[in-house]
Amino acid sequence: MELPTDSHEIVSDDDEIDYSVKPEFYDPILDEKDELWVRNKTKGCSSDAMLSCPACFTTLCLDCQRHEKYVTQYRAMFVVNCKIKNDQILRQSERKPRKGTSSTGSERDVIFRPVCCSVCSTEVGVFDEDEVYHFFNVLPSES
Template sequence: MSLFDCKYDGCSDDSSSSEESDCNVVKDDHGFEERMKHELQSEVISYSRRNTKTEKNPSLEQPNDDDLLYDPEEDKVNEKFTRHLQKSSQNGQVCEETTDAILNCPGCMSLLCLNCQRHSKYKTQYRTMFTFNCKIADGTTQVPAVVDLSKDASSAIIEDLKTVVCEVCNTPVGLLESNGVYHLFNVLASHS
């Protein structure tokens, strides 16, 4: 007799025959399957009843503002906010003229100006009286070659110029004349 020649017929203590135990297992399996089908069917029915009572036909409902991914009134609110910014920067006055560009700092993208005039010859230079986030820098003033203040700019006028920097990141953005006119030339312009 070799090691693999043994025939195991079940436990020797098992008093029931294998035919009877097979029948009982099949009956138990069949009963279990019937109970599971009945339970699944009852769950499906109760779930469908719950959802059909509370759920309306979504295709018939009109979407409200909370369902939209945008606010249809946002443009009006933004325009009102911009007008408020203009009033606060221009001593309570709102200019009805259109601006040549909205100017931002090239270093940090902070808003610098809402109303400005573009220079006729130097297309990257702008003139304005009202700014945001700008401050006067301490130190010497260096006038770039592209800055055209006036036709008869003398050294006395150049001495009255002050360097203007971004208040947020201290990037030089332009010059300020003694009469209060800003010349902004190191800016990002979004033309309107």
């Protein structure tokens, strides 16, 4: 028999922490990443790129961060030369996948407003309820 017969040998050994056990938070959900990003943003983080209008090259944003998954999308909280179309609303239902739940109650509608370049009115992105700009039609220049 290889197993130790004395079980106290295992449980009483509390002086040594088992470093081989990794925390199980290695697979964060994207939504939580978003929240983290917003929190980081308010603390002030370095920018990923500078964004310009693709039509007239006006600078739209000096401080943004690239989306983790969609590399052509950028998020920003502080912009310049942008115009929000308050008379237009874009609705998108967002699903929040959670492990072990099959209910649809976690679904919610996210409301966006189109964002245009204030110089030439080209649509460059959207503005969400959390006051975050999402740019997807812009010219990035890596800083």
